[in-house]
Amino acid sequence: MKRNYSLKSLNSFGLDVVASYFFEIKSVDAISKIIVDPVFKEKQYLILGGGCNTLFQNDFYNGLVLYVNNKGIEIIEETNTQCVVRVQAGEDWPSFVDKMVALGLFGVENLTGIPGKVGAAPVQNIGAYGAELKDVFLRAFAVNLSDGTTREFTNAACCFSYRNSIFKNELKGKYLIYAIDFLLKKNAPLNLSYSAIRAYLNENQITDPSLKMLSEIISSIRTSKIPDPKTIGNAGSFFKNPVVDRKQFLQIQAEFPDVSFFEEARGNVKIAAAWLIEKTGWKGYCEGDAGVYDKHVLVLVNHGKAKGNEIIALAQKIQESVQKKFGLKIEPEVNIV
Ligand SMILES: Cc1cc2nc3c(=O)[nH]c(=O)nc-3n(C[C@H](O)[C@H](O)[C@H](O)COP(=O)(O)OP(=O)(O)OC[C@H]3O[C@@H](n4cnc5c(N)ncnc54)[C@H](O)[C@@H]3O)c2cc1C
Known part of the structure; x- marks a missing residue:
């Protein structure tokens, strides 16, 4: 157990935050030890992976941070066509994807380069470039932090949906995920459906990319759009795209014919939050060191010494202006602590 521990390198906004107590989990046994500790019983606690989707409101977290850092990647079942891969929660997600691509296993390539740890991936059902975690997720192993029992x-x-799962709702903070099994294929058609991938392939006259090439293409598109948190603090997309029913969508489209949207299941429509924010004039806006990234308005950034509450204040202003202009509520994707 460490006291007054700096979380500056453990939150991708790069905020200067200190936790009063910090405990690194390197094994499942460590979880059973910490939950009987008086500090755990008395203080609030926070499960933390890489901190790439966490925004601290204050400079001081008066509680215990449980930093998930157990390691291990193992193929536990294999047939001619597929593998089940067991990954410990503290593994770095992008490195895990790179390893699977190098092994020629299909399924996670569209999720290349999403920063953070494997254990956090189901929490918001991470997604990118036309794929979601739920497409390859088989099962998670987790410890109930109130009594130490394990559950599969x-x-x-997991009740996965768009950037959502049971771990963000009724079980928020209750279970610590310590390992995940993924079902990956030894061969499968690549998912090239996403418009940015198609555009890249057309521009570069690539007709039949390999698994490795697709992963590299996605990595290159990502770096052209989202700043590296090591250079400019951010948590990727700050807001989720609002999903509306068709009636509401048609009303918005009648007033704003160029609205950017994606068709969803059951006739619902997902409206691009980036379009809404750009149309309300926030692109490149800054208030002190808190700002809206000029290459991608969905990304709120810390240009240096912003405080968590300054980023939150900016996010609230953006929400209010979108609500006023379009009558739509945009919800943060980021976990505010
Ligand atoms: C540059 C950048 C780009 C990004 N791009 C994308 C993207 O394309 N798609 C996307 O979906 N996300 C994206 N994100 C968001 C982020 O990468 C993901 O949400 C990622 O899964 C966060 O992992 P983490 O370990 O850093 O989570 P943390 O921020 O540490 O935690 C996130 C939440 O999960 C909980 N949690 C963490 N670990 C566990 C565990 N083991 N058990 C139970 N609960 C846990 C935490 O309590 C917290 O509520 C991006 C972020 C950045 C900085």
């Missing part, structure tokens, strides 16, 4: 969560039990 099947895909269905």
Whole structure:
């Protein structure tokens, strides 16, 4: 157990935050030890992976940070066509994807380069470039932090939806995920459906990319759009795209014919939050060191010495202006602590 521990390198906004207590989890045994500790019993606690989707409101977190850092990647089942890969929660997600691509295993390539740890991936059902975690997720193993019992969560039990799962709702903070099984294929058609991938392939006259090439293409598109948190603090997309029913969508489209949207299941429509924010004039806007990234308005950034509450204040102003102009509520994707 460490006291007054700096989380500056453990939150991708690069905020200068200190936690009063910090405990690194390197094994499942460590979880059973910490939950009987008086500090755990008395203080609030926070499960932390890489801190790439966490925004601290204050400079001081008066509680115990449980830093998930257990390691291990293992193929536990294999047939001629597929593998089940067990990954410990503290593994770095981008490195795990790179390893699977190098092994020629299909399924996670569109999720190349999403920063953070494997254990956090189901929490918001990470997604990018036309794929979501739920497409390859088999099961998670987790410890109930109130009594130390372990539980296996099947895909269905996680209630995955767009940037959402049971771990963001009724089980928020209650279970610590310590390992995940993924079902990956030895061969599968690549998912090239996303418009930015198609545009890249057309521009570069690539007709039949390999698995490795697709992963590299996605990595290159990502770096052209989202700043590296090591250079400019950020947490990727700050807001989720609002999903509306068709009636509401048609009303918005009648007033704003160039609205950017994606069709969803059951006739619903997802409106691009980036379009809404750009149309309300926030591109490149700054208030002190808190700002809206000029190459991608969905990304709020810390240009240096911004405080968490300054980024939150800016986010609230953006929400209010979008609500006023379009009558739509945009919700943060980022976890505010
Ligand atoms: C530059 C950049 C680009 C990004 N791009 C994308 C993207 O394309 N798609 C996307 O979906 N996300 C994206 N994100 C968001 C982020 O990468 C993901 O949400 C990622 O899964 C966060 O992992 P983490 O370990 O850093 O999570 P943290 O921020 O540490 O934690 C996130 C939440 O999960 C909980 N949690 C963490 N670990 C565990 C665990 N083991 N058990 C239970 N709960 C846990 C935490 O309590 C917290 O509520 C991006 C972020 C950045 C900085």
